[in-house]
Amino acid sequence: MNLRKLLSHTVLAYPRTALVIAGLLSLLSVWVAIARLRFTSTHQALSSLSGRIGQVQERYNEAFGDPDQVVIVVEAADQEQAKRYAAVLAGRLEASADIEEVIYRFDLTSLEDHFLMYLTPQQLGDLRSKIEEHAALLNELSARPSVNRLFQLIHREISSALVGRLFTGFLGEEEEGEVKRPVELQPLIALLTQLEAWASGPRSYTSPWEQFMVEADENGDREGYLWSDNKQLLFVLATVRADTTSLIKFERPIHTIRQEIRSLQTRYPGVKAGVTGGPALEYDEVTAAQRDSGLMTAISLGGVALLVVLVFRSVFRPVMGLIALVMGVCWAFGFAAVTVGHLNMMSMVLAPMLIGIGMDYGIHLAARYEEERGAGHTVHESLEQAFEGAGPGILHAAITTSVGLFALLLTGVSVLQELGLITGCGLLLTLVSTFVVLPPLLLLWDKRPGMDSSAGRAVAAVEGHTIEVKIGEAHFPLPHLPKPPDFMEFWYRRPRTVLLLSAIATLAALYAMNRIEFDGNVLHLQAEGTESVDWELKIIRQSERSTIYGAILAESLEEVRTKTNALEALPSVSKVESIAMLIPEDQERKLMLARELKPFLAGVDLAKLPRPEPVDLDELLNTLQRIKAKMLTAEDAEKWTGKEKPPIEQMARVRRLVDQFERRLQQRGSAEVRRRLTVFQDKLFDDFYDKMSLLDRAVTSGPVQLDDIPNDLKKQFVGRDGSYLIRVYPRGDPWEFASQTTFVRELRTVDPDAVGDPVKGYEVISAMKQGYQQVGIYALIGVAVLFLVNLRDIRYFLLAKVPLLIGAIWIAGLMELFQLKFNLANLIIIPLIVAPGVENGLLIIHRFREEGEAAILPKSIGKGVALSSLTTMIGFGSLLIAHHRGASSIGLLVTLGVGAVLVVSVIVLPALLTVVARRPLKQAVLGSGFRAEHAPGYVEPSAQNMEQETIVNSKEK
Incomplete structure (x- = not known):
């Protein structure tokens, strides 16, 4: 049974039943899509791996889990402020039910007693030298701790040239003042800086004993904070709970974190913070995609509807075509929900693609139907003739396009296989809706009382007028067919010039192919200004x-x-x-070196450490002035006899700090400064006790074990x-x-x-690039086979592929012109460009053969080709408004590509057909002297048309 008989025995025989079934199926599809369809991010879409690497990834996930962890980045000029901010933020987040765990530092207290094991043997040797050299100083400080005594001992060791490397070294000089070698004064500067700061007011305490015991931990690594390498960024790791029942599963935790960050802005004005990491990137991308998808669907559907209404100069028939299309789109989304269950950054183009391409089928069918109605056939006959004439071409074009999309199933990449399944089947479902829904709608509408009669005459179109066909008492306005623009007529009359220029353009585009680049960075696909991407x-x-x-x-x-x-x-x-x-190497050797420190600590009696003596400001100032006197000036440096130059700048700073302390003492008064320095002294020697106790425990501790x-x-x-x-x-x-x-x-x-993640990204991106290359090959082979089966002529086979092949080459030139790059999203153009290329080529060749190789094609096919390409461009052009740059790049590239195919179809292919037909342009003159060949898609009156009476009602526009 052919397509015409199948239609007559089903949808045309039971139009209302067909519409009821289609409507119920549409409602069911919408319900299923709402209930089951989800959006997934690029990262999640590209996360699946197979083979050996997939097995190892699975083992990794089982061993360490794959927690949904966001990274909160804290940026502040003051590291202490960043630490306080992180502590407060972590406390707030831990109270949230949407956050499982928060980490901003690791508690390393269990490793403190083993800190010597984390030093190198050379550092242990230096530590021994320091302790041995300053054993007397340590003993005296432990017996009589005070700030006054500390600076007196420093001055004494400077004077006796015994300071050596105290605080990594001070001055060394003979009693006579002869300088022997330059030294490092930074530790003394740090101590004086704190002394002067505490004299002016309470400050945060910083330990100077670190540099005496061991190399200073300037980076703060031993505190366990999660700093970046340059210590400008502090990280807070938060494991979040995903809500699998929500359309956006990370919405609640990400919203909670960002709300807490905003609430802390006024309390910490100097701190900036933001959220990134896998869940945040996914949330921002899915949110943008979901926000854009509804608007893009509305724009594409509205744009296509407006275009069809304007071109057909009618509302009801285009609306019927849109109803059939919407039902098909609903079926496609229901199918996607049942089979795949989600959309991602690539498959989110499903609705614009189905609207842009799926509308083509209704356009071709409606255009042929109107042509048959204009020829005087009844509604039923016109529908059958439309199916008989346009149906095979539409069917073959849809199947061929779907074959190109189904080629994605052969790539072995899950994200591409899902894309191929839902887009290929989606197009076939829109084809079914066109064949099943549109004919009953047209039949029921046009067979209303007074709308059908077997009598009638056909008319032609005259420029500047609307021509009506009267069939019985009914009037049917034909689509307005304006005279083609002068530049189009110019090309129509010069086919060889067209072919020459198109050959030049094709060669230029082929050259541009070598300059096309691929951008595999998935961050470049997301919307600009996205917080997670920026951080x-x-x-x-x-x-x-x-x-x-x-x-x-x-x-x-x-x-x-x-x-x-x-x-x-x-x-x-x-x-x-x-x-x-965390488990150092060579611990046996380090333990031996640590044991050698024990004798030098024997004189430090930590059990009987007395409280510090009161601060004597006059004595302290006198000691500081004596230290200042030993700092060389620039003039003294000229007398330097050592091999290395003295630290003149550091010495100058020591003098300035002593002077500042003296002025602070005069400004604040002795009583106030003494009270503040007493607090500082207590902190200083509490810290001294802690450090010496830690060192005493460390020299007797064992190796670091995993426990x-x-x-x-x-x-x-x-x-x-x-x-x-x-x-x-x-x-x-x-x-x-x-x-x-x-x-x-x-x-x-x-x-x-x-x-x-980098390995997964590399594997999936490489597989996708290879997969798209395979798709191109598979699609070309599949299309070639279907073309040959359908056309059965090598000449027509080659001609029908001209729009696809030449248009694809021109896309390369357009990409170079617009500075576009291929990316993971817009690579989908490879199977998508098959749709307009296949449809235009097939439909033009089919009608070319049907008209006996007439050089000028009938109006229905000309209008259908132009409209089908324009609707596709509108459908994908709606993606240009997307915030998601991946979706936007799809819209721009597909729009340019379909435009290129359209130009090839309406200019280059007719020029080739003119040469192939080898017939002069036929001329026919209608009333008012209009030349019929000027009308795109002019159809010569048939014998049947000439036998019918023509009634023309001319009306001015």
Whole structure:
């Protein structure tokens, strides 16, 4: 049974039944889509892996979990303020039910007694030299602690040239004042700075004993805070709870975090904070996509409706076509909800694509139907003739386009397979809705009383007038067919010139193909100004790190250390984190060196440490002035006899600090300054007691064991299965595909089973690039086979592929002209461009053959080709308003591509057909002297038309 008989025995025989069933199916599809369809982010869409790497990733997830963790970035000029802000924010977030865990620092108190194990043997040797050199000073301070005594001992050691490396070194000189060597005065400067600051008012205490005991922890690493490499950014890690029942599963936790950050702005005006990390990136992307999708659908549907109404100069028939299209789109979304269950940054173009391409089928069918009605056929006959004439071309075009999309199923990439399934089936569903819904609507509308008669005559179109066809008592306005613009007529009359210029343009576009670039950075797809993206980029710029990292699993500590050493030698690696950072190497040797410190601490009686003596300001000022007198001036430096120059600038600063303290003493008064310095002195010697006690415990402690590591820190690097995790941070931008490629390849030289987000990104992006290349090949092969089966003529086969092949080449030139790059989103143009290329070529060739190779094609096919391309451009053009830059790039590239195919279809292909037909342009003259061949899609009157009586009612526009 052919398409015409199938239509007559089903939808035309039972039009109301068909519409009721289609309507119920549409309502069911909408309900299913609302209940089940979700949006997913780019990261989630690209997260699936297969094969060996997928197995390792699964093992990693089982061992360490895959928590939904956001990164809150705190930026402040004052590190202490950043710490206070992080503590307050963490406390607030921990009280939220949407936050599982908050970490901004690790408690390292369990490792304090082992701090000597984290020093190098050289540092341990330096520490021994310091303690041995200053044993007398330590003993005297422990027996008589006070600020006065401390500065007296400093002055004494300066004078006796015994200070050596106290606080990493002061001056060394003979009693006569002869300077022997330059020294480092920064520790003394730090002590004087605090002394002067406390004299002016209470301040936060900073320990000077760190530099005496061991190298100063200037970076604050031993405090356990999560700083960036440059210490400009402090990180707060928050594990959030996803609401799987919500359309946007991270909405509540992200909203909670951002609300708390806003509430702290007035309390900490000098602090900036923002949220990034996987859940934040996903939330921002999904929110933007969801916000844009409704508007894009409305714009595409409204734009297509307006275009069709204006061109057909009628409202009812275009509205019927839109009703059929909307039903098909509803079916497609219901199908997507049942089969896939979600849309992502690429499949979010489903609605604009179906509206833009799916409307083509209704346009071609309605255009042919109006042509048949104009020829005097009844409604039923016109529908059958429309299906008989336009149906095969529409069907073949839809199947061929779907084959191009179904080729995505062969790529092996899940995100592309999902895209191919829902778009390919979606197009077929819109085709079904066109065949099942549109004919009953036209039949019921046009068969109303007084709207149908077997008698009638056809008319033609005259420029400047609306021509009506009278069939019985009914009047049917034909679509207005204006005279083509002069420039179009110019090209129609010069086919060889057209072919020459198109050949030149094609060669230029082929040259431009070599300059097309690919941008694999998924951050570039998101909306500009997105908070999570901006903070992610700031992390990368300021610390050469990111929130994502490579992951390598090891079975033993020895393997961890071996791989860590190899990884740190790689040029693309910025930093390596593992349990090896917490369990030092060569602990036996370090224990021996630590034991050698014990005798030098024997004279420090920490059990009987007395309270500090009262501060004597006069004595303190006298001691400081004596220290000041030993600081060389610039003139004294000229007499320097040592090999190295003295630290003149530091000496000058010591003098300035002593002078400032003296002025502060005069301004504040002795009583006030004494009270404040007493507080400072208590803190100073409480700290001295703590540091000496810590050192006493450290020299007798054992090696660091795995059980000594804090649990919250240990679980970061030791899995549930006992495996060890090595985190590898790339030096370059891990979101850039070029640096990502280098990083992953170098990572695999150490361990081929490396996983992590950069590896997943590299694998999926590489697979997608390869998949799209395969799609291009598969689509060309599939289209070629279908073309040959349908056309059965090599000449027509080649001609029908002209719009697709030449248009695809021209797209390359347009990309170079508009400085566009391919990305993960707009690569979808490869299968999508098949739709207009296939439809235009097939429909033009089908009608060309049907008209006996007439050089000028009938009006219905000309209007159909132009309208189908324009509706596709409007459908995808709606994506240009998207905040999501990936969706916007799809809209721009597909719009340009379909425009290129349209130009090839209406200019280049007719020129080729003119040459192939080898017939002169036929001329026919209608009333008022209008030349019929000037009308696009002119159709010669048939014998049947000539036998009918024509009744023309001419009306001025």
